[in-house]
Amino acid sequence: MRDKILYALAAIAAVLLARNLYIIFFVLGEEKNQGAIWRIFEFHFPAGILGLSGFIVATIFSVVYLMSGNLKYDSIAAAINEVSLMFAAIVLVTGSIWARIIWGVWWAWEARLTSMLICWLIFAGYLMLRRAIEEPTQRARLSAVVCIFGGIDAVIVYKSIEWYRTLHPGPVLTIRGGGGMPPGWQETAYWNLLAMLCLATILVMVRMRQENVSREIDSLRRAAHAY
Amino acid sequence: MSAQAVEPAASIPASTFGGSVAEYLRQIQTIAAKDLRSEMRTKEALNASISFSIVILVLFSFAFDPSSDQLQEFSGGLLWVVFSFAGALVLNRSFARETQNDCLDGLLASPTPASALFLGKSLANYALLLAVEAVSLPVFALFYNLHWTGLFWPLVMVMLLGTWALTMIGTVFSALTVNLRLRELMLPTLVYPLMIPALMSAMTLTTDFFSGTPLGPDNMIWVRLMVAFDVIFTAVAIAVIDTVLTG
Numbered sequence: 221m222r223d224k225i226l227y228a229l230a231a232i233a234a235v236l237l238a239r240n241l242y243i244i245f246f247v248l249g250e251e252k253n254q255g256a257i258w259r260i261f262e263f264h265f266p267a268g269i270l271g272l273s274g275f276i277v278a279t280i281f282s283v284v285y286l287m288s289g290n291l292k293y294d295s296i297a298a299a300i301n302e303v304s305l306m307f308a309a310i311v312l313v314t315g316s317i318w319a320r321i322i323w324g325v326w327w328a329w330e331a332r333l334t335s336m337l338i339c340w341l342i343f344a345g346y347l348m349l350r351r352a353i354e355e356p357t358q359r360a361r362l363s364a365v366v367c368i369f370g371g372i373d374a375v376i377v378y379k380s381i382e383w384y385r386t387l388h389p390g391p392v393l394t395i396r397g398g399g400g401m402p403p404g405w406q407e408t409a410y411w412n413l414l415a416m417l418c419l420a421t422i423l424v425m426v427r428m429r430q431e432n433v434s435r436e437i438d439s440l441r442r443a444a445h446a447y
Numbered sequence: 448m449s450a451q452a453v454e455p456a457a458s459i460p461a462s463t464f465g466g467s468v469a470e471y472l473r474q475i476q477t478i479a480a481k482d483l484r485s486e487m488r489t490k491e492a493l494n495a496s497i498s499f500s501i502v503i504l505v506l507f508s509f510a511f512d513p514s515s516d517q518l519q520e521f522s523g524g525l526l527w528v529v530f531s532f533a534g535a536l537v538l539n540r541s542f543a544r545e546t547q548n549d550c551l552d553g554l555l556a557s558p559t560p561a562s563a564l565f566l567g568k569s570l571a572n573y574a575l576l577l578a579v580e581a582v583s584l585p586v587f588a589l590f591y592n593l594h595w596t597g598l599f600w601p602l603v604m605v606m607l608l609g610t611w612a613l614t615m616i617g618t619v620f621s622a623l624t625v626n627l628r629l630r631e632l633m634l635p636t637l638v639y640p641l642m643i644p645a646l647m648s649a650m651t652l653t654t655d656f657f658s659g660t661p662l663g664p665d666n667m668i669w670v671r672l673m674v675a676f677d678v679i680f681t682a683v684a685i686a687v688i689d690t691v692l693t694g
Contacts, residue, residue: 286687286690338640338643341640342640342641345633345636345637345640348633348636349624349627349633349637352627352628352629352633353627358626361690361691362623362691364690365619365623365687365690365691366623366637368683368687369616369619369641369680369683369687370641372679372680372683373640373641373643373644376644376672376675376676376679377643377644380644380647380648380672381644381647
């Protein structure tokens with residue numbers, strides 16, 4: 221059953237990505253000032269949404285783990301954090317490429333760039349901590365605590381760094397009061413968000429299964445040693 | 448060394464456990480006094496931390512022109528880099544010193560609640576960090592010719608608030624990393640990114656005070672941010688410390 225869901229999601233993601241890529245490269249035109257590079261936004265924006273919301277969802281699962289003590293939730297939190305970290309890296313890389321063309325520099329110490337990088341560092345620390353602890357329940361307990369600290373801190377980081385002057389383009393989506401995009405551009409970004417959400421779900425499910433299996437192997441090894 | 452020092456807390460009858468506030472405060476005080484006493488006998492963390500901060504201060508003089516006027520513009524940042532680096536040494540030792548002779552297990556087995564143990568250790572760390580800062584601030588001002596006495600009390604307030612943030616996060620993560628293989632590496636890697644909102648505020652305000660800008664509507668937001676940071680993470684730390692220490 222689970223395999224079927226995975227394959228179905230993979231098929232949806234593949235079809236959607238193919239469709240979106242076609243639209244992005246052949247249907248939508250160039251931007252007046254930016255030229256071809258604006259297209260990177262269609263990947264930058266969905267990756268940013270998925271990365272940040274992933275950190276928040278992982279924090280919620282960490283709280284659930286601490287309340288229930290069920291290691292399943294620890295696997296979910298770890299898998300989501302790992303996948304979110306990848307999406308956060310995509311945001312930083314695509315943003316850098318865009319900035320190199322438009323601003324002329326790879327990096328600017330601007331509010332949103334800085335806070336994304338800090339979030340990336342916090343949750344990279346989370347994954348490093350997981351690797352440093354052998355015992356599964358101790359690892360789950362301590363990494364859940366780190367995730368809660370990280371999730372709360374990410375919100376404070378975002379608010380506080382926003383108070384610094386900002387260089388990042390203002391909101392362009394109508395939902396944020398932007399409305400600066402021609403028809404079709406915005407929809408494609410949302411379609412891409414859906415495609416990447418499917419992809420993220422697949423990755424999380426696969427990572428979760430790996431996490432569960434490795435824990436099972438670990439407990440079997442312990443049981444074997446006990447005899 | 449520690450087992451003897453917690454004797455008063457261990458002698459509390461079970462009926463008062465978690466009962467009265469006075470008892471709880473006494474437990475916190477006992478732990479803090481024990482930590483400070485054992486630190487004062489060896490002064491290992493304090494000496495290392497103070498000499499380390501002076502070494503960094505000297506190193507800074509090679510990173511830029513120490514006599515330039517621009518120094519005022521980033522002096523606050525430099526100072527807090529020194530404080531947080533030197534602080535990591537003190538914080539690392541906080542729980543690590545209890546691993547010898549299984550002292551931490553003894554402390555946890557005593558009727559002292561984990562939160563009292565945490566707050567006691569935090570207060571001791573707070574005192575030690577402030578002591579390190581009290582030494583390195585005048586040295587910093589002397590080396591780099593800064594006017595730090597002009598806005599003395601606002602500066603003290605920033606140091607108290609910023610150091611409390613460092614103490615809270617640092618003490619929780621000291622407890623969290625105490626049994627890890629890579630303890631000395633994990634603590635700074637985890638603590639510094641989390642500390643950024645508080646450190647950023649402290650740096651901005653300290654630079655303002657060094658350059659003679661008093662507290663006004665413009666920079667009041669950083670004070671509020673630091674107070675909020677302190678309150679939020681003190682609450683979170685106390686909420687999770689039981690999970691961290693005893694599971």
